Amino acid sequence: MSASVAYQLPGFGLKGQAAANWLLEQGIDLPQQPNTWLTMPDQSLVLRLGRSEFLLQGPVATRLESIWQGGRELYRVPRYDATFELKGEKVPALLQEICTLDTRPEAMAGQVLMMLAAGISVMLICETGNAGPIYRLWCDGTYGDYLGDCLQQILD
Amino acid sequence: MSYRLPQQSGEWIDRNLTFSFSFEGKTYQACNGDTVSSALWASGVRVLGRSFKYHRPRGVLSLANHDINVMLENGIDINLRADVLPVTAGMKLDAVNTAGGVVKDYLSVLGWLAPFLPAGFYYKAFHRPRLLFPFWENIIRRMAGLGVMNPKAPRLVSPKTNLHCDVLVVGGGPAGMNAALVAAKQGARVILVDENARLGGTLGYDSSSGLGPGQQLEQLCEEIEAHADIEVHLSSYAAGYYADHLLPLIGPEGMAKVRTRQLIVASGAYEQPAVFRNNDLPGIMLGSAAQRLIQRYAVKPFERGVVLAGNEQAWRVALDLLAAGVELAAVIDLRMDPPPAGLIPPAVLVYSGYCIYEAVGSSGLEGVWACPWDGQGNADQSRAIYIPCDGIAMSVGWAPASALLYQAGAKMKYDEDCQQFVPDSLPPGVHAAGRVNGIYGLADSLADGERAALGALGLSSVINLLPASQASHPWPLVEHPKAKNFVDFDEDLQLKDFATAAQEGFNNIELMKRFTTVGMGPSQGKHSNMNAIRVLARLRDEPIQRVGSTTARPFFHPVPMGHLAGRSFHPVRHTPLHGWHQQHEASFTYVGAWQRPAWYGPDKATAIVNEVRAVRHAAGLIDVGTLGKFELRGLEAGEFLERFYTGHFLQQKIGTTRYALLLDESGVITDDGVVARLAEDFYYVTASTSNAAAVYREMTRCLQLWGLEVTIVNLTGSYAAFNIAGPLSRQLMEGLTTADLKQISNGGAIETQVAGQQARVMNVRFVSDLAYEVHAPAQSILSIWQALVEAGQSCGLKPFGIDAQRLLRLEMGHFIVGHDTDGLTHPFEAGLDWALAKDKTFYIGQRSLKIKANKPLTKKLVGFTLPHPPANLPDECTLVLEQGRIAGRVTSIAFSPTLGQVIGLAYVAPEAGIAGKRFVIRHQDGSDVAAIVSKLPFSGAAA
Known part of the structure; x- marks a missing residue:
């Protein structure tokens, strides 16, 4: 397993009735359903967290940051996430212990799981590829130290 | 003397790996794979434990983790069940709840007092005078009970995990194994759980059944192991059913919470003891226990034994005993009809229409008195015969392991032909198979497993089986004037206790349970509820169906507290400045999940003042x-x-x-x-x-x-x-x-x-x-x-x-919600009338405040100073007294270095809440401390 706490990962949070249209105008494909996600050609992640709330991470976040001017029914959601990348053979057992939902890759294809893990609110997605599943887990950055220690303790 | 048999086909022990362990201070040998009970029994030890109430000697009863005859402690854990506890090298074990050791437990004298200690005696004997109840309670708790908890035991972290599947099959016997296989072959993701260390259920020990324990079991196990979609959990049990098909699996290492789409309960049935005088003596065991000893652990159950028969299983037990070299003194058959010709060797005496009237022995079985009986509990003592023996295998009937079905909301009915409760209707997504369904016999069990699996997957099946006939004897209980004929082994309940309960008016199954405590011990009635229901039905002269059954609530089998606690996640939050605080000698305190600096520097008092x-x-x-x-x-x-x-x-x-x-x-x-x-x-x-x-x-x-x-x-x-x-x-x-x-x-x-x-x-x-x-x-x-x-x-x-912050805000006269207010404080009491907009049509709580506004205030939050503060200040929450009655409490108090005096906030009577008025605080040491109401903010609290 590898894990990283990365408060500074460029993340662009957006909320409001006009959010989806504004993102589409910027040429960004959007997941159709709430709590789903997709990958952009530049490997940026687009997570739809609700009907009118989005989180974008990766190069696209930097681009949007540079052109952001705000607008009616269009609100920034400042992000301070701790993000963890989980991969390796111990990860299924780790996830089985910290959360109650079914986190098998086939059970959560394309989904953003918003749930409690180890007692705190987190978001989880699973990317599948030739190297095996890679899970990305976000939590409020103020819980970052706690969750990092917690994951490590379980793995140890 | 060793009771170890020559190698048995399919035995669970490894004879090449042996080690020693200690029980009650003596050293014994065990093979790898032995449980403590099997190793001790193989070594000829017969008294393995003592009973809960009368401290009677006890040996093997079920050898299946279902009874509490043998409970052990190892200095850390208590109430370890010797039936299933694997022996490891160097173990040091003692029996729980003994005084002077398991062999010479001097509290066994209580057995002589049994006539004076019927069920419920303590309800009546000790509740008056009330002052003395704690005295008696203390004595009773010391004399009766289980292991004594060790508060210094180290905390062992047991992980709690979460699992998901399409089909959860509870029970790894023939029905459960086949159900798992059929479901998996249809593409379902299956979890198969069994409480035993190996799969097989009856296939693993009931050697005369069907094809025998060898080929069929091996084939099923191989298929299950080879199937990628079947996850097997052994030495684990599903301890309860919760809504939406959530079941906790309790395993040796911890708990797994399983959420399943479909549940198949193939949990089998508990073999039931017969009830006769001294039916708990070491050497008297269930027929299936004798079979387990022989087939799993290669241990001869006894030298010269008797089989008490009440169903077809008894014949197989008799044949297994003979094969193991046991001298079979007799088969005492509760039924009137002789056995089918040729089933039992002619040399074995079969007493049809007989019961065991009494077992004889002190610390172990020495013989039995058998009498002809009327099948209804009455023995003809005039024709009694004495049979010397050191063991009895009781095969008189079964009770379904249906706790999960009850908890899931299944309706059960009593099948008079099978003499067993069987499911009448099952809730959606819940299925039953095998013995819990009343289906006995290998072929039928396999077929019933298939039917349940197909049903769980929504596929049709032509299989339709009826419950077996006479799987249990309808009345395996024998009256005796001297009693000691135990119905419930957990709590030493005798047959007469039930009559007493009914006489007292506790003749409903729920009331009887509570009066007698039947089924309330750690076994949760696995070996007693069925007989108790039969007794109650007879006392009320009603059919069993009408008496009904109680529901064993989750968890119906004991669970270590550590398993419930799991890892205990305690989330902690850090602000982005946390690292800076750490570098600057902050001492932290918790506020909710947050870790906040309480003060900076090595000395708290100096730091706060500075x-x-x-x-x-x-x-x-x-x-x-x-x-x-x-x-x-x-x-x-x-x-x-x-x-x-x-x-x-x-x-x-x-x-x-x-x-x-x-x-x-x-x-x-x-x-x-x-x-x-x-x-x-x-x-x-x-x-x-x-x-x-x-x-x-x-x-x-x-x-x-x-x-x-x-x-x-x-x-x-x-x-x-x-x-x-x-x-x-x-x-x-x-x-x-x-x-x-x-x-x-x-x-x-x-x-x-x-x-x-x-x-x-x-x-x-x-x-x-x-x-x-x-x-x-x-x-x-x-x-x-x-x-x-x-x-x-x-x-x-x-x-x-925040320590300085709390003092600073107190000087400013500001209250803190949740600290200076509680779950009942309204704005009028806290002096916050000014914060209420009077001209608004709505805000949350406005309607209630309008009602409160018309009622007189009962207390008011005020600032106060102490003119003559004691060296040890009154604590927060000490009482404010008004003419000797409680008028309020102190919510905040501290010495203000700025003002050079003690200040605080307190609730006082409204009429006392005027600046300059005095009131009294009852100090925690009992003395009264004078206080003076002060205006807020406190004068001199500078900006």
Whole structure:
């Protein structure tokens, strides 16, 4: 397993009735359903967290940051996430212990799981590829130290 | 003498790996794979435990983890069940609940007193006089019971995991194994769980059944192992059923919570003991226990034995005993008809229509008196015969392991032909198979497993089986004038106890359970409930179906407390300034999940005084990033706040802040904070640290309810904040920003740059008249904080923790919600009338406040000083007395270094709440301390 706490990962949070249209105008494909996600050609992640709330991470976040001017029914959601990348053979057992939902890759294809893990609110997605599943887990950055220690303790 | 048999086909022990262990101070040998019971029995030990109440000697009963005859302790864990506890090298074990050891337990004298100690005796004997009840309770608790908990036992972390599957099959016998295979072959993801160390169930020990234990079992196991979609959990049991098919599996290492789409209960049946005098003597065991000893552990159950027969299983037990070299003295058959010709060798005496009237022996079985009987419990003693023997195998019937079905909501019916409760109707997604369904015999069990699996997958099946005939004897109980014919082995309940309960009027199954405590021991009635129901049915002269059964609630099998606790996650939050605090000698304290600096420096008292002085005479900095922080945007945001809080916000000027008081529907204070209006359609709101999550939840709930066009963004984690307070605070801030802070000196708010970072600055005077709260994105707060610390280095600026903060706000006369208020405090009591907008048509709690306003106040929050403070100050929560009666309590108290006196907040009688009036505080040492009501803020609490 590898894990990283990365408060500074460029993340662009957006909320409001006009959010989806504004993102589409910027040429960004959007997941159709709430709590789903997709990958952009530049490997940026687009997570739809609700009907009118989005989180974008990766190069696209930097681009949007540079052109952001705000607008009616269009609100920034400042992000301070701790993000963890989980991969390796111990990860299924780790996830089985910290959360109650079914986190098998086939059970959560394309989904953003918003749930409690180890007692705190987190978001989880699973990317599948030739190297095996890679899970990305976000939590409020103020819980970052706690969750990092917690994951490590379980793995140890 | 060793009772170890030659190698048995399919035995569970490894004879090449042996080790020694100790039991009650003596050393014994065991093979790898032995349980403690099997190893001791193989060594010829017969007294393995003592009973709960009368301390009677006990040996093997079920050898299946279902009874509590043999419970052990190892110095750390207690109530370990020897039936299933694997022996490991060097183990040191003792039996629980003995006085003087398991062999010579002197409390066995209680057996002689049994006639005076019937069920329920303590209800009547010790409740008067009430004063003496604790005395008797103490004695009873010492004499009766199980293991004694060791409070110094180390904490062992057992993980709790979460599993998901399409089909969960509970029970790894023939029906369960086949159900798992059939379901998996149809593409389902299956979890198969069994309480035993190996799969097989009856296939593993009932050697005369069907094809025998070899080929069929091996084939099923191989197929299951080879199937990728079957996950097997052994030595684990499903201990309960919860809504939506959630079942906790309890295994040796911990608990797994399984959520399944379909549940197949193939949990089998518990073999039931017969009831006759001294039916608990070591050497008397269930037929299946004798078979387990032979087939699993290669242990001869006894030398010369008797089989007590009440069903077809008994013949197989007899044949197994013969094959194991046991001298079979007789088969005593409760039924009137002789066995089928040729089934039993002619040399074996079969007494059809006989019962065991009495077993004889002291610390082990020595013989039995068998008598002809009428099949209804009455023996003809005139024709009694004595049979010397050292063992009895009882095969008289079964009770379904149906606890999960009951808990799931299944309706059960009593099948008179099978003499067993079987499912009548099952809830959606729940299926039963095998013995729990009344289906006995190998071929039928396999077929029933297939039927259940197909049903679980929504596929049709032509299999339709009826419950087996006479699987259990309808009345395996024999009266005896001297009693000691035990129905419940857990709590030493005798047959006569049930008659007593009925006589006393406790003749309903639920009432009888509570009067006699049948089924309330650790076995939860696995070996007693069925016979108890039969007894009650007879006492009431009603069919068993009408008497019904009780439901063993989850967990129906004991679970180690550590398994329930799991890893115990305790979330901890750190503000972005946490690292800085650590580097500067902060001592931390918890506020909710947050770790906050309580003070800085090695000495608490000195640090707090210095921090307070810094704020009063120079400036201080405190991290308040833990506050709830919310943005409310939209044209109806003002309207939302107007309804949510008690004050006015629609007319609030841009660039100003207002106090925000939140009530619940009953008018009780639940939180307070600050609302800053930053634009026409943009408010920035803070909530207290402890209530941040609850306030956000309530905001979103109300937003849904009211349907207003407002967007709420929760910034609690992504924004950080600090407060700079004290006479030099403005000067220090002005050095880092171009904004004119005088503009906001009277409760204003502004968005500006501080130390080159975008921030929101508000004038919030919680700890000082001159103070600013700076809010900024979490990523940038450290640089602003550090810039201020650097700027303030030369003028005495200090960081301060929440201990100093609480003292500073007390000097200012500010209360803290949840500290100075409780779950009943309303604004009139807290002196917050001014915060209630009188002209609004609605805000949360307004209706309740209107009712409260018409009632006289009963208490009032006031400031006070102590003119003659004792060296040891009264604690918070000490009582305020008014003419000897309780009028209120102290909520905050401390010595103020600024004022040089003790100050505090307290609830007092309303008429006493006038500045200068005196009241009395009852000190925790019992003395009275005089206090004087003071105006707020306390005079001299400087800015």
